[in-house]
Amino acid sequence: MKSFIAVVSMLVLMPAVFLAQDLVVAEEDRGYLVLPGDKIEGKVLGESDFNFVVVVDENGRFTLPFVESEINAKCKTEQELSAEVKARYSKFLRDPMLSVTVIERRPPVPVTVSGEVRSPQRVEMRREARLLELIAFSGGYTEDAGGTVQVFRTQIPPCSNDAVTKEWNAESNNGTEVPSKMFTRSSIQQGRNESNPIVYPGDIIHVEKASPVYLTGQVVQQKGVYIKEGGLSLTQALAMVGGVREKAKTKDIKVYRLKGQNPKDRDIIAVNLDMIKKGEQADIMLEPYDIVEVDRAKDSIGSQIFKIITGAGRAGLSTFTSSGATRILY
Structure with a gap:
């Protein structure tokens, strides 16, 4: 818990940068998946009354003109939404020709890279990236970096499957409610997916100090x-x-x-x-x-005796030369 709090306390001080290109949150290259907060525009050819601009709510839903039931847009592509909107409008229009486009995406929660990297920072993800790339993007390790990197998953990844979420929750043993995983630098460097995971918005990457x-x-x-x-x-x-x-x-x-x-x-x-x-x-x-x-080694017995003798001799000589008469031996 202390390590997570210490990492979180540094968030306010970090600059935000961008990892360019579009963020691909989708699995299997389906394309961009709609998320809560996205703004969507729909246009129906020749039927302007059915056009719409909506913001997907926090539950991932939105409503259409003249349609009572909501549409669940979360984690769907533009093509999938177009098909669903067409099915709803087909009750009023004959074979409607329409398009559905995401015209504004809600900015994702930044990824935080902290600890022993050369450029600690917050990164706004606009495309998919893995752990090794984010560390390199932050300048790599400092000389004081230890051998481990901890990744905290502060929120459920958008559009991820349940297996991924359960895996992180199961391996979290840091004593907090925030799932986390620990990786060694050597395993990350090898680039295998199991030790070089996809980093999601909101993740906190902390490079431990040696x-x-x-x-x-x-x-x-x-x-x-x-x-x-x-x-x-x-x-x-x-x-x-x-x-x-x-x-x-x-x-x-x-x-x-x-x-x-x-x-x-x-x-x-x-x-x-x-x-x-x-x-x-x-x-x-x-x-x-x-x-x-x-510790300091003790002197040997012989060395100690020698020191005692020479020490006593020096003391006696000093005393003798400072007092008493001089005698001459013929």
């Missing part, structure tokens, strides 16, 4: 790095921050991993970097918001 992990302690640069598509291993993350320092405790690197929603509630995973480099232990794959801590 999730961070944080590296601290005895590393060259203490900072966060992002998990891009394909994942990020411990050795890759360490390389991205310049590696570990000379005194790093590489045999016992700790990874603090989230257990739930509380950022303070974490599991501790101990990793031996030396064994990973030798191929004796598998490289660990990092997860979003992991904290990698590289």
Whole structure:
């Protein structure tokens, strides 16, 4: 729910652009299908009293002059409406010659492309387009883009079949009443229809930002790095921050991993970097918001004794040279 609200909050700030050419909402190339809000003109040859200009109401219907019952125009072509109007007028006119034309289409609800794209924007669809094209139309991915793209379906696609609607509702598990689907960048790039769906008016496309992990302690640069598509291993993350320092405790690197929603509630995973480099232990794959801590290695016993001796010697020498008489040995 939070992710959907965050995306919706950006709508007001986005510019609207147009994806040119006529929007084909129809299936199987039937042509343009009439939708609520469209303005329709009908002309009957030689019978001006039967001419009409109407706006299709929100239920997809309109009325004709001299005809009591309404005509259902929603998701029908101009040719289909012409045939239906002719059938109604045939009760009054003998073999009427007429035409029915959509003279003004209601502007569709824009598609919103947000998140980690180079040109976040709202796009007024005037033809059919798929997810990959809309992302490219918005400048492609930014460097901080993660590996997933989420599509929210805010309204039932016009003239879509029930199977499509049920499929989206069934796969929506984001905890809201807004159906959504998650796609990986790699699957979208392959262009197959199942992972490169048709985008409908009102859809919200959100390119997720790569999730961070944080590296601290005895590393060259203490900072966060992002998990891009394909994942990020411990050795890759360490390389991205310049590696570990000379005194790093590489045999016992700790990874603090989230257990739930509380950022303070974490599991501790101990990793031996030396064994990973030798191929004796598998490289660990990092997860979003992991904290990698590289501690400082303790000095060996010999090194500690040497420091104690040399430290005591320096202290004694300092004391000796600052006080007492000088003796000469012959």
